[in-house]
Amino acid sequence: MTNSIGEIEDNDVLFIIGSNATEAHPIIGNKMKKAVQKGSKLIVIDPRKTELATMAKYHLRLKSGTDAALVNGLMHIIIEENWQDEDYINERCTGYESLKENVAKYTPEVVEEITGIGKDQLYKAAKLYANTKKAGIFYTLGITEHTTGTDNVMNLANLGMLTGHIGFENAGINPLRGQNNVQGACDMGALPNYFPGYKACDNKDNIEIFEKHWGVKLSDHLGLRIPEMLDGIVDGDVKAMYVMGEDPVLTDPDANHVRKAMSSLDLLIVQNIFLTETAKLAHVVLPATIYAEKDGTFTNTERRVQRVRKAVEPPKGVMLDWVMVAEIAKRLGYKGFDYTSAEDIFEEIRKTMSTYAGITYERIEKDGLQWGCPTLDSPGSKYLHSGEFTRGKGLMLPIEYLPPAELVDDEYPVLMNTGRILYHYNVSTRISETLDAISPVERVEIHPEDAKKYDLNKDSIVRVTSRRGSVTANIKITKRVQPGTIYMTFHFHESPVNELTNSAYDPVTKTAEYKVTAVKIAKEA
Amino acid sequence: MVSITLNGQKMEVSADKSILEISRENGIDVPTLCYNEKLKAFSGCRMCVVEIAGRKNLAASCSTKPLEGMVIQTHSDKVMKSRRDILDLLISNHPKDLFTQVKVGNNKFQEYAKEYEVLEGSYEGEKKNYEIDSANAAYYRDPNKCILCGQCVSVCDQIQISHTIDFLGKGFNTKVGTAFDLPISTDNCRLCGQCVSVCPTGSLIHKQLANIEPEKIKKVRTTCPFCGTGCNFDLNVVDDKVVGVTPIEDATVNGASLCVKGRYHSDMISSKQRLTTPLIKKDGVFVEATYDEAFDYIATKITEIKDKYGADSITGLSSARCTNEDNFIFQKLFRAGFGTNNVDHCART
Ligand code: SF4
Numbered sequence: 027m028t029n030s031i032g033e034i035e036d037n038d039v040l041f042i043i044g045s046n047a048t049e050a051h052p053i054i055g056n057k058m059k060k061a062v063q064k065g066s067k068l069i070v071i072d073p074r075k076t077e078l079a080t081m082a083k084y085h086l087r088l089k090s091g092t093d094a095a096l097v098n099g100l101m102h103i104i105i106e107e108n109w110q111d112e113d114y115i116n117e118r119c120t121g122y123e124s125l126k127e128n129v130a131k132y133t134p135e136v137v138e139e140i141t142g143i144g145k146d147q148l149y150k151a152a153k154l155y156a157n158t159k160k161a162g163i164f165y166t167l168g169i170t171e172h173t174t175g176t177d178n179v180m181n182l183a184n185l186g187m188l189t190g191h192i193g194f195e196n197a198g199i200n201p202l203r204g205q206n207n208v209q210g211a212c213d214m215g216a217l218p219n220y221f222p223g224y225k226a227c228d229n230k231d232n233i234e235i236f237e238k239h240w241g242v243k244l245s246d247h248l249g250l251r252i253p254e255m256l257d258g259i260v261d262g263d264v265k266a267m268y269v270m271g272e273d274p275v276l277t278d279p280d281a282n283h284v285r286k287a288m289s290s291l292d293l294l295i296v297q298n299i300f301l302t303e304t305a306k307l308a309h310v311v312l313p314a315t316i317y318a319e320k321d322g323t324f325t326n327t328e329r330r331v332q333r334v335r336k337a338v339e340p341p342k343g344v345m346l347d348w349v350m351v352a353e354i355a356k357r358l359g360y361k362g363f364d365y366t367s368a369e370d371i372f373e374e375i376r377k378t379m380s381t382y383a384g385i386t387y388e389r390i391e392k393d394g395l396q397w398g399c400p401t402l403d404s405p406g407s408k409y410l411h412s413g414e415f416t417r418g419k420g421l422m423l424p425i426e427y428l429p430p431a432e433l434v435d436d437e438y439p440v441l442m443n444t445g446r447i448l449y450h451y452n453v454s455t456r457i458s459e460t461l462d463a464i465s466p467v468e469r470v471e472i473h474p475e476d477a478k479k480y481d482l483n484k485d486s487i488v489r490v491t492s493r494r495g496s497v498t499a500n501i502k503i504t505k506r507v508q509p510g511t512i513y514m515t516f517h518f519h520e521s522p523v524n525e526l527t528n529s530a531y532d533p534v535t536k537t538a539e540y541k542v543t544a545v546k547i548a549k550e551a
Numbered sequence: 552m553v554s555i556t557l558n559g560q561k562m563e564v565s566a567d568k569s570i571l572e573i574s575r576e577n578g579i580d581v582p583t584l585c586y587n588e589k590l591k592a593f594s595g596c597r598m599c600v601v602e603i604a605g606r607k608n609l610a611a612s613c614s615t616k617p618l619e620g621m622v623i624q625t626h627s628d629k630v631m632k633s634r635r636d637i638l639d640l641l642i643s644n645h646p647k648d649l650f651t652q653v654k655v656g657n658n659k660f661q662e663y664a665k666e667y668e669v670l671e672g673s674y675e676g677e678k679k680n681y682e683i684d685s686a687n688a689a690y691y692r693d694p695n696k697c698i699l700c701g702q703c704v705s706v707c708d709q710i711q712i713s714h715t716i717d718f719l720g721k722g723f724n725t726k727v728g729t730a731f732d733l734p735i736s737t738d739n740c741r742l743c744g745q746c747v748s749v750c751p752t753g754s755l756i757h758k759q760l761a762n763i764e765p766e767k768i769k770k771v772r773t774t775c776p777f778c779g780t781g782c783n784f785d786l787n788v789v790d791d792k793v794v795g796v797t798p799i800e801d802a803t804v805n806g807a808s809l810c811v812k813g814r815y816h817s818d819m820i821s822s823k824q825r826l827t828t829p830l831i832k833k834d835g836v837f838v839e840a841t842y843d844e845a846f847d848y849i850a851t852k853i854t855e856i857k858d859k860y861g862a863d864s865i866t867g868l869s870s871a872r873c874t875n876e877d878n879f880i881f882q883k884l885f886r887a888g889f890g891t892n893n894v895d896h897c898a899r900t
């Protein structure tokens with residue numbers, strides 16, 4: 027997030043696109059609801075009638091996967107009506123002319139054709155967002171889990187810059203991170219293209235800096251992203267994989283493809299708390315510790331670095347995750363892995379990343395600190411890009427609408443969206459007996475009209491089949507989804523939705539197309 | 552600012568604060584059953600009464616602002632008697648187990664009864680006879696123990712913003728319940744447990760924390776391992792086992808709020824399904840091994856593969872669930888150890 031969670035309640039407008047915050051980020055969702063109570067207006071852009079959508083001033087219920095066209099349509103109107111912030115654009119941005127040229131094509135008529143949203147609604151939403159100073163954009167999975175995910179994110183930045191809404195309190199562009207430490211994992215360089223602190227790892231100067239830090243020669247080319255790793259296994263270039271704390275067979279799209287690839291490795295090491303679907307395929311399984319057994323830090327979606335503390339001993343004999351990694355390094359004779367504690371590692375993190383340099387365990391003993399925190403007396407950064415963008419001038423990039431990679435047809439006539447529900451978090455919360463008892467089964471959301479069409483009642487079991495696989499599940503008949511669409515979660519291994527999803531990837535981030543899958547449905551029982 | 556005399560002491564105070572707030576700021580412990588600083592004043596219990604010179608009736612301090620020259624007594628005989636009467640009345644209507652009620656978190660009703668030495672109700676009170684709602688997996692609702700302080704209704708309304716519960720019925724038959732008085736379930740409630748945290752009685756109790764003695768608990772402050780909001784809470788530990796979660800009033804991100812996952816996940820920590828020994832696959836089946844054996848196996852294999860196919864044939868998936876420290880050392884192993892940038896983490900969302 028460029029801004030802070032604490033600012034939400036005082037926003038005048040919340041522009042929420044593809045984010046079902048009250049389910050995926052409940053406490054942030056509560057703050058959004060509170061904001062409405064205090065008088066702020068919501069613009070919700072979502073195919074589903076989410077809880078927030080029911081409270082919205084404008085709910086633009088667009089067709090799945092058409093976000094880019096919609097956002098271009100909003101910018102078209104804003105420029106047409108001269109609501110853009112000229113001073114801001116001149117002072118802080120580049121690329122305005124080409125953006126303008128691009129969105130000129132997205133007339134309300136064109137946009138209605140693609141998105142299903144009429145001119146009147148589009149106009150009202152554009153007017154409200156553009157002309158409110160304290161207006162923030164919030165997005166989640168909905169917008170990044172598309173083949174055009176990166177485009178969508180850049181387009182929101184375009185919208186924010188066009189209207190001069192980035193770099194102030196109660197405004198900005200705010201991704202709500204799905205997993206607890208996505209922000210931290212990215213910050214730490216658990217990415218094939220970046221060293222810690224987003225330093226490109228094919229850049230000579232950066233390589234030199236990190237070679238100095240670590241005292242070894244480093245690779246000079248980018249690494250593989252997950253889908254490329256999987257393809258690499260199939261092609262025979264990738265022979266070994268070490269998986270820490272994840273279960274890609276269950277959570278990555280197109281499970282059958284992932285399982286097949288993983289099974290043909292020469293060495294698969296899986297470090298996990300449980301014997302997951304992925305672990306079952308491993309050559310070596312290392313038992314791991316859960317967060318309550320370790321010291322360390324997580325970085326939340328507003329960049330706040332907060333302490334994780336050991337509360338209980340791990341099961342007898344189980345090693346800490348970092349200790350295992352260090353042990354493996356030492357067996358192989360690698361230098362620089364003689365850490366004595368998690369804090370010891372954090373001290374190295376501080377030294378390698380200027381944004382974290384001012385953060386110490388001592389300083390975050392009680393409250394966390396938000397990075398951009400370069401010095402020990404820095405209070406951290408409540409919001410980013412004040413005055414100027416971190417990378418100099420903000421670049422406005424024209425984005426074209428591309429139809430989703432998979433479209434419905436006669437054989438697969440129903441559009442399936444996937445996402446989260448309140449009661450679970452990915453797959454792990456099922457292990458909690460309490461949470462599993464609260465929400466024990468998948469319930470596919472289906473519109474009453476479709477229920478009628480397929481002869482389903484509330485106790486029916488439905489079979490959902492895509493071009494890649496087939497699963498069964500219970501149903502929930504609700505108007506939250508539109509006719510011709512269904513909604514499933516990925517929490518239940520009994521109904522593994524990722525057998526169905528598409529592994530077509532966003533070309534830049536390689537985030538998969540979880541959101542839009544063409545399926546057919548039939549009554550099973 | 553106005554000047555007042557509070558328990559004999561002259562002071563200048565803000566005219567915008569309640570007498571309750573002023574008293575507490577000055578270290579005077581005025582009891583409250585319905586007041587919650589995060590919620591709009593409900594002013595229903597009258598435990599917080601104080602005596603103001605020249606006024607016939609006692610005033611509820613939580614909803615009374617100081618005026619110039621006020622002389623206020625927070626613990627005068629008249630005040631103490633009034634508080635004892637209130638407790639007496641409530642206890643008379645309460646099930647007999649008030650003093651044995653074990654509760655982690657807010658148990659103020661019992662504490663006040665002890666402090667004010669009202670050890671039994673003197674009225675031949677009519678007892679309520681409602682069914683206990685225990686149909687959900689998260690918490691019990693025992694309307695018989697409810698003193699109608701309204702905090703659960705307000706917190707659901709003003710902080711959770713879900714309007715799941717409200718006052719039902721009238722007079723002696725007033726109770727707190729859901730629409731149509733249905734049991735709590737995922738159909739009508741978000742199971743965030745915020746109502747349970749604020750309840751000062753045994754009416755609302757987390758199932759996980761029921762019957763756990765508060766004195767035995769060690770609290771450890773940490774950060775939620777689920778979504779990116781990053782709520783803080785206390786893990787409640789008894790004998791090296793996490794038994795439940797309680798909120799921290801002053802947590803920066805979430806205050807005293809939590810969602811169902813943060814609140815109720817903690818039984819997974821001691822799950823029987825946890826792995827406890829390394830496993831090495833031999834002829835298609837897993838065989839238990841020591842860490843030593845596992846690391847040796849890994850080191851040998853990695854060396855072979857690296858020699859034969861080069862560093863770029865090795866790949867790693869780190870985790871957005873793990874700590875920064877784990878992620879940092881993991882990518883360092885790949886970059887500085889194996890010599891490849893082939894490190895990524897699942898689902899960049
Ligand atoms: S658990 Fe949460 S949503 Fe349910 S009644 Fe209590 S406060 Fe309301």
Ligand code: SF4
Binds near residue numbers: 696699703727749
């Ligand atoms: S259930 Fe508890 S919080 Fe709610 S009104 Fe009764 S005593 Fe108060």
Ligand code: SF4
Binds near residue numbers: 776778779782811
């Ligand atoms: S308590 Fe709920 S909202 Fe808060 S971090 Fe955990 S999962 Fe997210």
Ligand code: FES
Binds near residue numbers: 583614
């Ligand atoms: S605390 Fe003041 S009336 Fe209840």
